[in-house]
Amino acid sequence: MTKKWSTQVTQNFNEAALKYNESAAIQKSTALKLAQICFEHRIKNGLWVDLGSGTGLLANSLENLHKNQNVLRLDNSKQMIDQHSEKSTKQIWDLNNGLPQWSEKPSLLASSFVLHWLDNPQEKLRKWFYSLNSDGCIALAVPIKGSFPEWYEAALKANLTCTALELPSYDSLIRVIPKNNILHNKIEIIKQTSDKAISLLKPMIQVGAKSSKKKKLSISDWRHLLSYWPISDKEEKVTLSWSIQFLLIKR
Numbered sequence: 001m002t003k004k005w006s007t008q009v010t011q012n013f014n015e016a017a018l019k020y021n022e023s024a025a026i027q028k029s030t031a032l033k034l035a036q037i038c039f040e041h042r043i044k045n046g047l048w049v050d051l052g053s054g055t056g057l058l059a060n061s062l063e064n065l066h067k068n069q070n071v072l073r074l075d076n077s078k079q080m081i082d083q084h085s086e087k088s089t090k091q092i093w094d095l096n097n098g099l100p101q102w103s104e105k106p107s108l109l110a111s112s113f114v115l116h117w118l119d120n121p122q123e124k125l126r127k128w129f130y131s132l133n134s135d136g137c138i139a140l141a142v143p144i145k146g147s148f149p150e151w152y153e154a155a156l157k158a159n160l161t162c163t164a165l166e167l168p169s170y171d172s173l174i175r176v177i178p179k180n181n182i183l184h185n186k187i188e189i190i191k192q193t194s195d196k197a198i199s200l201l202k203p204m205i206q207v208g209a210k211s212s213k214k215k216k217l218s219i220s221d222w223r224h225l226l227s228y229w230p231i232s233d234k235e236e237k238v239t240l241s242w243s244i245q246f247l248l249i250k251r
Helices: 003-023 025-040 057-065 121-131 149-157 170-174 197-206 219-226
Strands: 048-051 071-075 090-092 108-112 137-143 182-194 238-250
Touching: 003 197, 025 057, 025 108, 025 137, 025 182, 025 238, 048 057, 057 071, 057 108, 121 137, 121 170, 149 197, 149 219, 149 238, 170 182, 170 238, 182 197, 197 238
Parallel strands: 048 071, 048 108, 071 090, 108 137
Antiparallel strands: 137 238, 182 238
16 A cells, blocks of 8 residues: 555545544444454453544444453544543554554454555454464454445446445455454345435545545546446335455454
């Protein structure tokens, strides 16, 4: 990932910080699910870190379920970090530079909707795994390749580029972790529906997830693409499908 790209991603999230939670429906539900997975597996206390914590959706969910455990909130966006409670432990850090040197090895590295924004996400995941203390865990939720089939279909029919972010594949993430260390591995398909396709894409912009390495489409191109968005015959609704991988890995 170039420095310019990383700066662009951070800037977009900075600009979205104040109103992030208003449009982050899928991020909220994912954070709750990931925190529940952690709760069911009795992860030991110690240093728990929410990597790319944003406004704190995952960290808050983890602390609500684990009353005696604080979570360090780490993010590269100062504006996002500023949304957290003053009582929270916070750290501004760019995960493209690896992990910080903490005074102890983490017992939990949790991350939701972050890994796909990083340079070489597979290598980042591998390094996170080997940075854990003995019996430490990684809890991960990440959208993967196979997401947004409706968007890709519309772009193909309209003869335009799909500007969705390239996402890591399921296999590329799994192969960097020893199979016997995976406690939970599930892909969930989450479908968002609306009367108009633009209503499905607007939340991405509103939460700051609008960065793309592909050439931007013009307004007329967008109108053309949206006119080809597949419509459900029964409900006359449009859909945007996410493939989200939930992983719990124990060192």
